[in-house]
Amino acid sequence: MALEQDYWQTQTIPSLEAEFAHFGTYEIAGALALDLAEHIRSLGYHAQVHSPNDNSGAFIPLFVEAGLGQLGANGQLLSPHFGSRARLMLITTDAPVVHDEPVDYGINKFCEECQVCVVRCPARALLREKVWYRGVKKNKLVYDRCRPVMVTYEGCAVCMKVCPVQRYGMKPVMEHYIETSEILGKGTPNLEGYELRGKGYFGPGKLPHFTREEFEIPHGTKEEHLLQQFKEKLEKNGTTDAEEALEFANELKRIVEAGVSRTDE
Template identity: 60%
Template structure:
């Protein structure tokens, strides 16, 4: 049944020279600009329960992921090692950007459109400006954040479309890594350009992030949060790879936009229904002051580890597959979700289990999801205590041996926090 148009949103074209696009938003999926948020709750949780990255809070599973991937997906494990060699020097450079100095004196003029045009010229698909909201900084990263750089330049790079439709696969995960490496190249040119305008800046991403990027992109009007926990941007959907450059440049801030995604995702639900690990909750909850769908980490990472970073939730998103305009046009005309229930959108293949058509999901053995949870140091202490109380502690030198084993494992866990264990995961502090 056709839907009535509530309003229209105009956005820049996909590439710098492309014409603008006009997105019709149906009246029945209107919500509010950005995301439903209770700012007092966001502030409370940021103050009393600071955010921390998965690399810190779930570090116990890092070594597990390395070992399991080596056996279940050795080609992916090798791809990750190669990617780590490439991305590590980029990350080390990122860490220095906050200390680098501009190369001239600033004019004091608004440089918003100059920076936007440069970013688009370089190849960034989405560019927006917003206040750098420190409530979203990871606790372990607070020591690195330059407080005087109070404005965020939000930049999105497109992950290769064709390869991404092969998710989950070695080819698609290679495209993921290539997008990160491209971010590193573009960031160097952006930093040089911002310095030439007389301003300082600090780069966050790829791999080394101050915290979750999506809240800033939503505030900058570059998309909205999808059920799959990812930014759904107008041109790339969840295929956008995100990067933030904080700066003291004089910029005109953008505003959040209601693209209709908050309610449209509730109607769609394809990613939730097609997730191999059943890790995407279909119902929204209020969490840390934001209304959103929560992802279940313990059901997500085991699948990601064995199946090339998974990403089925990216592949089956109609906004990613077709773009926001075709999806919204189709919804206005028919009241239906473009591609829903079709093999073209929803079908995927897992290497050892075969093809899964719409309505079909893989089954896993009960021990598939057995994975250590929480911080590595806590998990290792608990395991050490268990071994001390077991028969393993009997005999000459047994306790000394257990102690050495514990020390070795603890040192290794600390090392892993600083290494890109997964291509899509942030590094620890």
């Protein structure tokens, strides 16, 4: 199931308004998917909803296999209907369903020419050259560069906003390319401009600068991070008191009781 998030809110990326469109769409999609799964179960089959929040399915590859779009250089599904504004939800079932086929919309070739998301990413996190990664040839995203910017600037998603297929639609973009060999909107503020809170406006050709500290993020599991913090405190103070030791133990207990602590890899 692919639901479109609001067009105009998306154009305000990066912003809280756009995050509202993002999560609000998942909220609607989640409720619809639960209803659909319930209906499938009422017919006597199993049905399980997979949301991107639990990452329990290979979302984009399955949508590509079903012909609902293709993988863009920005790492998102480019749907022929609403580009990368597609918010995805999966239902797995043992019901006898008819499988669709992948469709080549020309996105792979087009992305090689376009590259707008790659050059406009404020964190320089998208690789220009495609590499094979986990069975897919793609413009791999450098997690350690993307994540700090993403968490600091309202989910970032500049790579979604500046995609011409998202901005103008697949049909006009492809027709323009066939007629002119040019990428619709490329090099214009309308497509490429964005503002980062506290850093200012960045038009075509301009990118923000970040310090090394701005890219520092914790790695590993929550308990590893907690232990690291405790060790740093010990190294700094040379000792610890009973209250700090108890605080550490209680926090560790809380993490363990909350369930599996995932790594960030």
